Amino acid sequence: MVGRRRLGREFGWLWASYAVSAYGSGLGFGALPLIAVLVLHAGPAEVSVLSATGPAVGALIAVPLAPWVEFRRKRPVMIGMDLARFAAMATIPVAYAFGRLGFVHLLVVSAVVAAAKIAFNAASGAYLKALVRPDDLLVANARFESTNWSSIAVGPPLGGAAIGLLGPVTTVVADALSYLLSALGITAIRRREEAPRTTGKSPVRAGALLDGWRHIMSHPGLRPLYLNQMLVAGLIMATEPLLAVLLLRQLGFPPWQYALAFAAPCLGGLIGSRLAPRVVARFGRHRVFRTVGTLRAIWLIGLVLVRPGVVGLVTVIAVELAIIVNMSLYSPVLATYRLEHTPKHLVARTLTAWSIGQQASIAVLTALAGLLADITSPRTALTVAGLLILATPLLLPRQEQTSRHEPEPSRSHS
Numbered sequence: 001m002v003g004r005r006r007l008g009r010e011f012g013w014l015w016a017s018y019a020v021s022a023y024g025s026g027l028g029f030g031a032l033p034l035i036a037v038l039v040l041h042a043g044p045a046e047v048s049v050l051s052a053t054g055p056a057v058g059a060l061i062a063v064p065l066a067p068w069v070e071f072r073r074k075r076p077v078m079i080g081m082d083l084a085r086f087a088a089m090a091t092i093p094v095a096y097a098f099g100r101l102g103f104v105h106l107l108v109v110s111a112v113v114a115a116a117k118i119a120f121n122a123a124s125g126a127y128l129k130a131l132v133r134p135d136d137l138l139v140a141n142a143r144f145e146s147t148n149w150s151s152i153a154v155g156p157p158l159g160g161a162a163i164g165l166l167g168p169v170t171t172v173v174a175d176a177l178s179y180l181l182s183a184l185g186i187t188a189i190r191r192r193e194e195a196p197r198t199t200g201k202s203p204v205r206a207g208a209l210l211d212g213w214r215h216i217m218s219h220p221g222l223r224p225l226y227l228n229q230m231l232v233a234g235l236i237m238a239t240e241p242l243l244a245v246l247l248l249r250q251l252g253f254p255p256w257q258y259a260l261a262f263a264a265p266c267l268g269g270l271i272g273s274r275l276a277p278r279v280v281a282r283f284g285r286h287r288v289f290r291t292v293g294t295l296r297a298i299w300l301i302g303l304v305l306v307r308p309g310v311v312g313l314v315t316v317i318a319v320e321l322a323i324i325v326n327m328s329l330y331s332p333v334l335a336t337y338r339l340e341h342t343p344k345h346l347v348a349r350t351l352t353a354w355s356i357g358q359q360a361s362i363a364v365l366t367a368l369a370g371l372l373a374d375i376t377s378p379r380t381a382l383t384v385a386g387l388l389i390l391a392t393p394l395l396l397p398r399q400e401q402t403s404r405h406e407p408e409p410s411r412s413h414s
Contacts, residue, residue, distance in 0.1 A: 007132050007140055010191045014124070014131065015140075017185030019147045021082070024178020026155020027162070028089075028171040029262065032106050033244050034255070039096070039168050040103055044378060047241040048370020050103070054110020056363030059356040061115035066212060066352035069119050070345070073193045074127040075186060081120035082183035088112040089176035093169040118355040126347040129339050131191070137339055141332035142276045149269020149328050152262070160259030196345070212353030215346050221402040222341060225289065225334060226354060228395040232297055234361035235389040236323065238369040239303060239382055243316070246378040251308045261313055265320035272328030280333055286399045288333050294393040296326035301386030304379060337402070 036042035036050050069077050088109045095101040132140050159171040216222045247253040247261065280288055302319040306312045342350045365385075373381035 007136055010189050011128075011131055011140065013185055013189045014128070015143060015147070017182040018124075018144055019151070020185060021178050021182040022148050022151035023155055024175045024181075026151035026153075027159040027178075028175030029152060029156045029159060029259070030240065030244065031159070031169075031171050031175065032110055033241050034163070034248075035092075035101075035168050035172070036103065036106060037244060037248055038255075039101065040106075042103065043374070044242070044245045045370050045374040046103065047245060048366055048373070050106055050110060051237075051241045052363040052366035052370065054107050055114040055359045057107075057111035058114025058116075059118065059359040059363070061111065062118035062352055062356055062359075065115065065119045066122065066349045069122050069352065070126075070348040071196045073196070074123040074130075074348070075189060075193055077123040078120055078127065078186050079183045081116040081123070082179045082186070084116045085113050085120075086176050086179040086183070088116070089172055089179065092172045093176075096169045114359060118352055118359065121355055122348040122351040125335075125339060125351045126344075127193075129344065129347055130193070134340065138277050138280065138332060138336040141335040141339075142273045145273035145276070145328055145332045145335075146270055149266045149273060149324065153264065153266035153269070156259035156263040157256065160256040163255055211346060212349035212351070213357075215342060215350050216353060219341060220400075221397050222338065224395055224397040224401060225337070226357065228293065228392055229334070229354075230357050230361035231392045231395065232293075232389060233358050234365035235385045235392070236300060237362045238365040238385055239300065241366065242369055242373055242378040242381050242385075243303065243306075245373070246306070246382070247312075247316070250378065251306070251312060253308075253313070257313055261316040262320060264317050265324050268321045268325040269328035272325045272330075273332060276329050276332045279329060285333055285337060286397075286402045288330065289402060290393075290396050290399075292326050292330045292333075293396045296323055296330055297389045297392050299323050300389050301383070304383045304386060 032054075033047050033051055036047050040046075042050070092101065092105070092109060095105055128140060129137070159174075162170040162174075216226050243261075244258070247258050248255070253261070276288075279292075299319050299322040302322075303316065306315045338350070338354065339347065369381045369385055372384060
């Protein structure tokens with residue numbers, strides 16, 4: 001079983017640090033769009049701009065960071081990125097307290113946090129590959145995935161209650177402190193880390209910036225998975241600001257119901273992530289990619305049916321539950337495949353390229369969805385997103401693409 005597999009004390013510290021940060025982010029789930037709506041009285045276009053521009057700028061900032069991360073010890077990079085996110089998020093409650101909080105401020109914080117997150121994830125992925133045995137990668141990724149969904153299940157309802165009782169920036173404070181605690185946890189890892197080897201060339205040369213994309217686009221399995229993931233993630237995330245406006249402003253949902261609509265289905269993430277090792281052992285990765293990859297894309301159109309009251313709340317929960325169960329099963333399998341099929345000297349750049357592409361897709365599709373919602377309505381934009389995502393399974397790889405150099409399925413994870 002996933003929960004019984006021992007991966008070592010160092011992994012325990014890494015996992016605990018991730019958990020603290022994840023639960024802090026769970027409390028602050030959707031905090032910036034929520035502040036924009038409730039404090040700055042932003043409309044659909046502004047909320048979409050906030051959700052799109054910050055990550056897009058953050059992705060641009062992260063491009064030159066990729067080689068820098070690759071050729072440095074990963075633990076100090078992770079600590080530095082946690083501290084950067086703490087400092088950026090901490091400026092929001094300070095500005096709010098002095099009556100100086102503005103829309104541009106939220107954009108800047110969003111960009112800094114997005115860039116730091118990409119760099120942190122690239123460093124942590126490379127660090128994880130060196131920290132655990134290859135046979136344990138899927139188990140480790142499944143634990144991270146399980147923690148992520150459990151944090152979203154618990155965090156938003158508590159965050160919504162905290163906002164109602166203590167004010168709109170309360171969860172931002174909790175999120176900021178979680179990054180500080182995460183940095184302290186990573187500091188506690190005492191395992192000596194080898195210095196990355198360099199080729200003698202400048203790590204920030206133009207070619208080094210593109211090495212991650214070259215690896216992805218030249219790999220027969222990673223290329224279709226990358227293109228599929230960009231579109232699926234972009235279309236799903238594009239619905240978040242649309243639903244915020246639709247549920248909070250047009251349908252009159254209170255903040256705690258809005259949070260519950262996204263938190264309750266995340267319990268399904270515990271199911272999918274814990275099943276991932278056993279499902280792969282029984283059916284193989286290709287069937288997971290094709291079948292589960294398709295199932296996670298077909299439910300989004302159901303959000304068009306949301307209505308006021310209990311029926312609308314149940315509709316959102318049911319749709320999100322179906323999406324999340326499949327996403328949480330698919331994601332650790334994808335993360336493990338990506339690490340296994342990336343050379344050690346390219347891991348950070350490949351993960352950065354992957355994150356940048358995904359963030360750019362989310363930014364572009366969120367902006368387009370917001371523009372469409374502003375011209376028509378949030379419900380119309382949701383309909384378009386739900387129809388477009390139905391075509392994404394066509395991009396999933398064929399068996400010969402993912403089976404090349406693929407290890408035999410093992411039942412050691414079950």
